[in-house]
Amino acid sequence: MSEIQFDALLPYTLLAASSMVIILLIAFRLSHTVIQVVGFLLLCLVIAALLKVRSSLPIAILPLFQIDGFALLFTGLIIFCVSIIGLLSYIYFEEREENPKEYYILLFLATLGAAILTISRHFISLFIGVELLSVSLYALIGYLRTRNNAVEAGMKYLVLAALSSAFLLFGMALIYMDAGTMEFAAIAQKISGHPATSPLVIMGAGIMIVAIGFKLALVPFHLWAADVYQGAPTPVTLFIATVSKIGVFAVLVRFALAIDLQHYPQASTVFSILAIASMIVGNVLALRQQNIKRLLAYSSIAHFGYLLVAFLTGGGAGVEAAFFYLLAYSITLLSAFGVVTLLSTRQRDAEDLTTYRGLFRKDPLMAAVLTVALFSLAGIPLTAGFPAKFFVLTAGVRLHLWPPVITLVLTSVIGLYYYLRVISVLFEGSPHLEIKERTLHPFFYTATYATLAALLLLLCLLGVFPGSIVEGIRAYLLI
Amino acid sequence: MSELFYIATFVAVAATMLALTRLHPVHALLYLVVSFLAVAMIFLSLGAPFVAVLEIIIYAGAIIVLFIFVVMMLNLGKDTALQEKRWLQPRVWLIPSLLTLLLLVEMVLLLLRGSKAPMLVSVVAPRNVSLSLYGEYIIAVELAGFLLMAGVVGAAHIGKHTKKNLHRYLQEEEDIKQK
Numbered sequence: 184m185s186e187i188q189f190d191a192l193l194p195y196t197l198l199a200a201s202s203m204v205i206i207l208l209i210a211f212r213l214s215h216t217v218i219q220v221v222g223f224l225l226l227c228l229v230i231a232a233l234l235k236v237r238s239s240l241p242i243a244i245l246p247l248f249q250i251d252g253f254a255l256l257f258t259g260l261i262i263f264c265v266s267i268i269g270l271l272s273y274i275y276f277e278e279r280e281e282n283p284k285e286y287y288i289l290l291f292l293a294t295l296g297a298a299i300l301t302i303s304r305h306f307i308s309l310f311i312g313v314e315l316l317s318v319s320l321y322a323l324i325g326y327l328r329t330r331n332n333a334v335e336a337g338m339k340y341l342v343l344a345a346l347s348s349a350f351l352l353f354g355m356a357l358i359y360m361d362a363g364t365m366e367f368a369a370i371a372q373k374i375s376g377h378p379a380t381s382p383l384v385i386m387g388a389g390i391m392i393v394a395i396g397f398k399l400a401l402v403p404f405h406l407w408a409a410d411v412y413q414g415a416p417t418p419v420t421l422f423i424a425t426v427s428k429i430g431v432f433a434v435l436v437r438f439a440l441a442i443d444l445q446h447y448p449q450a451s452t453v454f455s456i457l458a459i460a461s462m463i464v465g466n467v468l469a470l471r472q473q474n475i476k477r478l479l480a481y482s483s484i485a486h487f488g489y490l491l492v493a494f495l496t497g498g499g500a501g502v503e504a505a506f507f508y509l510l511a512y513s514i515t516l517l518s519a520f521g522v523v524t525l526l527s528t529r530q531r532d533a534e535d536l537t538t539y540r541g542l543f544r545k546d547p548l549m550a551a552v553l554t555v556a557l558f559s560l561a562g563i564p565l566t567a568g569f570p571a572k573f574f575v576l577t578a579g580v581r582l583h584l585w586p587p588v589i590t591l592v593l594t595s596v597i598g599l600y601y602y603l604r605v606i607s608v609l610f611e612g613s614p615h616l617e618i619k620e621r622t623l624h625p626f627f628y629t630a631t632y633a634t635l636a637a638l639l640l641l642l643c644l645l646g647v648f649p650g651s652i653v654e655g656i657r658a659y660l661l662i
Numbered sequence: 663m664s665e666l667f668y669i670a671t672f673v674a675v676a677a678t679m680l681a682l683t684r685l686h687p688v689h690a691l692l693y694l695v696v697s698f699l700a701v702a703m704i705f706l707s708l709g710a711p712f713v714a715v716l717e718i719i720i721y722a723g724a725i726i727v728l729f730i731f732v733v734m735m736l737n738l739g740k741d742t743a744l745q746e747k748r749w750l751q752p753r754v755w756l757i758p759s760l761l762t763l764l765l766l767v768e769m770v771l772l773l774l775r776g777s778k779a780p781m782l783v784s785v786v787a788p789r790n791v792s793l794s795l796y797g798e799y800i801i802a803v804e805l806a807g808f809l810l811m812a813g814v815v816g817a818a819h820i821g822k823h824t825k826k827n828l829h830r831y832l833q834e835e836e837d838i839k840q841k
Binding site for chain 1: 798799800801802804805806808809812813815817819820
């Protein structure tokens with residue numbers, strides 16, 4: 184590996200080193216607060232490194248990695264999400280019974296897995312990234328190991344993720360058998376040479392779609408989602424909903440761009456069916472939910488259906504729309520789950536919808552953040568969700584993908600119902616007063632409130648002035 | 663040598679099914695070892711001795727170590743010997759031994775008889791494997807290290823026993839609180 188390549192890997196080596204630093208901090212028996220602060224600073228360092236390597240890109244580290252503007256964007260989004268998840272974790276875990284320190288090691292390792300996915304150009308790095316992500320998640324989901332829900336969720340995820348890894352490996356093996364290589368670009372070259380795609384490749388790709396669909400919780404591979412979202416600690420739920428899906432989606436897009444998915448109508452059909460099914464099933468199942476974590480789980484299934492519409496269009500515009508959508512979606516979920524975390528009490532998470540009755544009277548800022556987040560999920564103008572959905576629709580219409588586009592519009596209307604239902608609960612009746620005792624240093628509450636307020640502003644900013652952000656995304660994607 | 667291949671696959675599938683359906687984890691582990699040996703035999707019959715040996719060293723070896731750990735760590739105490747005796751009743755080890763014997767016979771046959779027809783395989787030497795592992799795939803190897811770390815940290819957390827070592831004054835306070 185040359186020096187330039189080594190330099191370009193800097194953000195990723197830093198991320199890997201961070202987990203070691205955390206281990207050392209634990210070995211020296213430093214407090215949760217120190218670990219939290221150092222973790223945040225390390226993430227800032229990673230962001231700085233990402234900005235620093237930008238000028239020297241694109242660089243390929245053969246045969247495994249490709250570091251380019253696309254990777255920088257997705258890694259940046261991942262690190263941004265993790266830094267906020269880290270902040271939310273402090274309050275959440277400080278109040279819980281478990282020692283929270285190992286949590287941060289696992290969080291950093293899972294982040295490393297997701298970041299590796301964004302730069303993979305080879306099946307081996309893809310598989311190692313996915314495994315790093317899932318192995319850390321098994322423990323993270325079951326972290327509160329004395330709670331039945333958490334153990335059940337961890338077990339469910341363990342069994343299903345192991346099965347999906349087996350699918351992934353088998354699919355890779357079949358494609359390797361035909362193409363004789365595991366690099367995306369070389370596979371593309373190999374299979375585009377033949378006029379008819381060989382059955383091995385079709386079979387392999389089909390099996391890999393199962394594994395990817397599981398990770399992204401697309402229908403019909405979504406059965407784990409609601410239970411795991413509900414059982415996992417709230418910050419971990421947030422991690423699964425954002426970081427792990429961003430990483431897997433990034434590698435999916437990179438693979439699709441490499442093999443030029445557009446030229447394979449069968450694959451496009453499969454993905455549009457998945458998209459349509461996810462949009463319909465996700466939205467319909469969310470309709471009657473009384474548990475906000477499960478509601479957000481089903482809504483995230485639906486949102487990845489919307490995202491697949493952008494993915495299907497392929498090419499520059501599609502990736503741009505997809506990234507903007509992911510950005511809006513992540514910020515929205517961060518603020519929604521941030522509110523859930525802050526309202527959770529020591530005994531249980533604030534997941535029941537009745538907990539939110541009259542929140543507006545009790546805590547106007549929280550209610551405002553949650554309202555704007557839900558508006559954004561519903562795609563109402565002046566919030567980030569609207570331009571995001573608009574770009575996806577534009578990309579879809581331009582390529583005449585009528586069935587998914589029409590489903591998107593219709594299911595968005597269904598979605599509006601249950602988002603508004605939650606919002607109406609916020610403003611409803613007398614607050615059912617349950618003053619939460621604040622045992623921690625007020626600094627952390629202030630910091631979390633400030634972060635949520637900043638996210639709220641960001642959501643509105645993205646909704647009102649999406650143009651400049653899109654320009655920025657385009658500039659990065661051209662690197 | 664396709665008969666040998668099919669017999670070995672049969673053993674592998676049967677052993678895996680048995681491993682899945684055993685209720686006692688140690689019995690399941692026994693069958694798992696047989697399953698790995700059978701997979702090694704499959705590789706051998708396909709003309710890949712190096713992979714076969716790796717399969718035995720890495721997988722079967724790891725299972726044996728796990729087995730020893732289970733015996734050593736979970737059953738400290740007086741009734742360990744009794745327990746072991748109960749584990750090792752003939753009906754427990756008879757089927758795995760028979761399956762392994764079958765594999766052994768296969769291997770001996772393979773080694774003695776051999777095949778006259780040359781096989782269409784390219785030989786991959788250990789040297790090449792290590793060169794590519796520590797050459798172009800070095801980052802993947804390092805990442806696999808992080809993967810193990812995630813596994814170890816996670817397992818350590820989930821499996822941790824919460825032990826309360828309180829000072830005796832605090833202990834008394836705790837007792838009073840409980841009363």
